[in-house]
Amino acid sequence: xxxxxxxxxxxxxxxxxxxxxxxxxxxxxxxxxxxxxxxxxxxxxxxxxxxxxxxxxxxxxxxxxxxxxxxxxxxxxxxxxxxxxxxxxxxxxxxxxxxxxxxxxxxxxxxxxxxxxxxxxxxxxxxxxxxxxxxxxxxxxxxxxxxxxxxxxxxxxxxxxxxxxxxxxxxxxxxxxxxxxxxxxxxxxxxxxxxxxxxxxxxxxxxxxxxxxxxxxx
Numbered sequence: 001x002x003x004x005x006x007x008x009x010x011x012x013x014x015x016x017x018x019x020x021x022x023x024x025x026x027x028x029x030x031x032x033x034x035x036x037x038x039x040x041x042x043x044x045x046x047x048x049x050x051x052x053x054x055x056x057x058x059x060x061x062x063x064x065x066x067x068x069x070x071x072x073x074x075x076x077x078x079x080x081x082x083x084x085x086x087x088x089x090x091x092x093x094x095x096x097x098x099x100x101x102x103x104x105x106x107x108x109x110x111x112x113x114x115x116x117x118x119x120x121x122x123x124x125x126x127x128x129x130x131x132x133x134x135x136x137x138x139x140x141x142x143x144x145x146x147x148x149x150x151x152x153x154x155x156x157x158x159x160x161x162x163x164x165x166x167x168x169x170x171x172x173x174x175x176x177x178x179x180x181x182x183x184x185x186x187x188x189x190x191x192x193x194x195x196x197x198x199x200x201x202x203x204x205x206x207x208x209x210x211x212x213x214x215x216x217x218x
Contacts, residue, residue, distance in 0.1 A: 035058075038084065040084070043144050044140060045151055047151075047169070048169075048178075058079070085177060086170060088111050089170065091107075091110055091111045094193050096196075098197065102205045106206065110205065117215065138153060148171070149168075149169050150167065151169060152166045168181070
């Protein structure tokens with residue numbers, strides 16, 4: 001794995017971990033309640049809040065996940081997070097013009113490698129749960145009837161400054177889907193796009209896929 005991609009993954013993991021941790025701890029000061037049905041066609045802030053609440057409740061009930069049991073973490077992520085994330089769109093935008101040059105199989109493999117990276121990120125984020133005191137949704141500024149919106153939140157930490165975490169959503173036929181994160185002014189996709197372009201130019205699509213998969217296996 002090149003030093004460039006190693007640096008990229010470490011940085012992205014830190015940023016995405018903050019955002020994903022926010023998804024799982026948006027009501028960190030509340031008691032565990034029953035799981036709520038997720039209305040993917042609710043107002044954007046309500047949609048994000050419900051997904052976050054459910055992820056938190058699952059986390060509180062799963063000491064194995066907090067202790068780093070990757071199999072259990074994968075189950076929780078697949079159940080509470082992945083159904084509401086459009087990984088294909090995130091990967092396509094991150095790959096930029098190279099996405100169109102990839103074969104259908106390469107596109108599938110790249111999406112899976114990217115998904116594996118974020119699952120590993122969530123694993124690390126879970127172990128930092130005690131450092132988050134609260135997540136506060138900010139007033140929604142956009143048009144809730146639009147097809148592409150941003151939900152803004154702030155995350156308070158017990159051992160650090162308040163951090164801004166934004167979620168970009170798209171409205172699909174089945175309802176809202178998250179496809180990008182912004183942590184303190186840095187969009188996840190933009191970081192991937194800039195650095196992946198260099199990796200692909202050097203080693204091709206397969207080189208990028210292999211590098212991500214190698215990292216995911218560690």
